[in-house]
Amino acid sequence: MTQTMRWFGPADPVTLANIRQSGATGIVTALHDIPNGAVWTRDAIAVRKEMIEAAGLAWTVVESLPVHDDIKRGVPEAAKRIDAYVESLRNLAAYGIDTVTYNFMPLLDWTRTDLAWEMPDGARALRFELVAVAAFDLHILRRPDAARDYAPDIVAAADARFSAMSAGERDTLSRTILAGLPGSEEHFTVAELLTAIQRYDGIDIDALRQNHLAFLNAVCPVAETLGIRLVVHPDDPPFPIFGLPRSVSTEADVAALFMAVRSPANGLCFCAGSFGVRADNDLPGIVRRLGDRIGFLHLRSVQREQNGAFHEAAHLDGDAGMAAIVAEVYALQQRTGRAIPMRPDHGHQMLDDLNRRTNPGYSLLGRMRGLAELRGLERGISHNFRWLK
Known part of the structure; x- marks a missing residue:
């Protein structure tokens, strides 16, 4: 796996130098200062790429290029939002970005209490x-x-x-x-969220799926010609929340997307944590069955609790079964001959980071611990694989 870490740009309390010392070779980032729906210009992309490369790191994965809410709701303004999305893809491709992460969750990304x-x-x-x-x-x-x-x-x-x-x-x-x-x-x-939720009145899971397919049918042909793989992040948590539908929560949801839009540009960001909240998701099986469409890996584990609760476990603990997941990823890479970008996700805030300002889930030391554990796990599997051969 290509080892990366997420970086939130120059304002991130975790520096590029910190990340390089963790052993990661790549950066996963986005232009968070650009409003949703606006075009990512070549100049802005070039500045970010030069900054990353000057630190001795590579940037080939975007997380995320947001899909505007007009597209998710399927309103008339969606067409111009898609045009802007396509232009951003063209600009990213010009600077060697080949993987673009997005999600199709209405309004809110991951939600925690x-x-x-x-x-x-x-x-x-x-x-x-x-x-x-x-x-x-x-x-x-x-x-x-x-x-x-x-x-x-x-x-x-x-x-x-x-x-x-x-x-x-x-x-x-x-x-x-x-x-x-x-x-x-x-x-x-709070008032704005309630108003935004009410704009989804009449949009059920089937309508959301149709809007997702309309987006993919419009964008994937361009992405394919650009050599970009769009990878959808699963819902987090993977069930409806605040009355809003969610449609990328299970293996069946993702498989249906791939059946409906067969372009190789239509891919998956495999998030072990998001899929792992649901006990009915077979995580190693998803990698085995859908691996050819996986373009990016979020490796983290959650511990499921009673009444729908869960918390972020250490990367090798919890309910994910990380050893089996990484074994399937290793087999996938051997079969396809490609190294899949991976990042440790949602590390614990620990040690000196308890006294520092951090982005929740993205402190340095917890992710560095997770990266080291995942690196060791992969090397152990690799050694065992060669010994068995």
């Missing part, structure tokens, strides 16, 4: 708790008819949770849920 959940060893992890989401949805967001989307026991627990929370705790929960992705181009207030 605690950005500093304390682990038994004192490190801090990201955590999702459905009861906390319901408390926010029912009592802070006050989405009409939200109670219909939760089991009665979750509603009762959410009512009790909200009643017991202080004003400060309620504010922290709101800010955590609204945080979305570190470096995200879109930010909402």
Whole structure:
């Protein structure tokens, strides 16, 4: 695997020099200062690429080139948004970018309810708790008819949770849920989120899928001629949230995308954490069966809890079964002769990073630990593979 780390640009507290010392050879980044839907110019791309290469690192993977909400909703403005997307792809291809990550989640990227959940060893992890989401949805967001989307026991627990929370705790929960992705181009207030959700009235999972296919049918032919593989990141969490549909949550969802749009430019960002939230996703099997379409790997593990909760586990722990995943990736690379870009995802905040400003999930030391563990795992599998031959 080609070892990379995500970098959020010049404002990231983790520097390029830090990343190079971790052993990574590549950078995964995006132009977060450019609003969603605007064109990424060649000049802006060139400045970022020169900065990365001056640090002795390579940039061939974008994460992410956002898909504007107009495209996801399939409104008339979608056509001009797609035109801008295509222009950005052309500009990226001119600078050697061959993998572009995107997602098709309405409004919010990954959602968590605690950005500093304390682990038994004192490190801090990201955590999702459905009861906390319901408390926010029912009592802070006050989405009409939200109670219909939760089991009665979750509603009762959410009512009790909200009643017991202080004003400060309620504010922290709101800010955590609204945080979305570190470096995200879109930010909402509670009122703005409610308004944005209401714009999705009438858009169910089938409509969202059709809008996704329309996007791919428009963009993939151009990406194919440019030598770019578009890789879709699965939903995180992989189920509907706040009444919004989500349509890239299972192997069947992804396989249907590949069947509908057969272009080799239509690929997958395999995220072990996102897929791993669902016990019905067979993670090694996804790599084995869909591996030819995988263009990028997010290797992390979650520990599933009761009532839909989960937290980010150490990279080799939790429910992912990382050894089996990496073994399938190694076999895939041997079969295809290509090295797939990989990054350790959502590391724990630990050691000196506990006292530093960090992007949630993207502190240096936790990811460096994950990268070292994954590197060692791959080398062990490689050695065993050659010995068996």
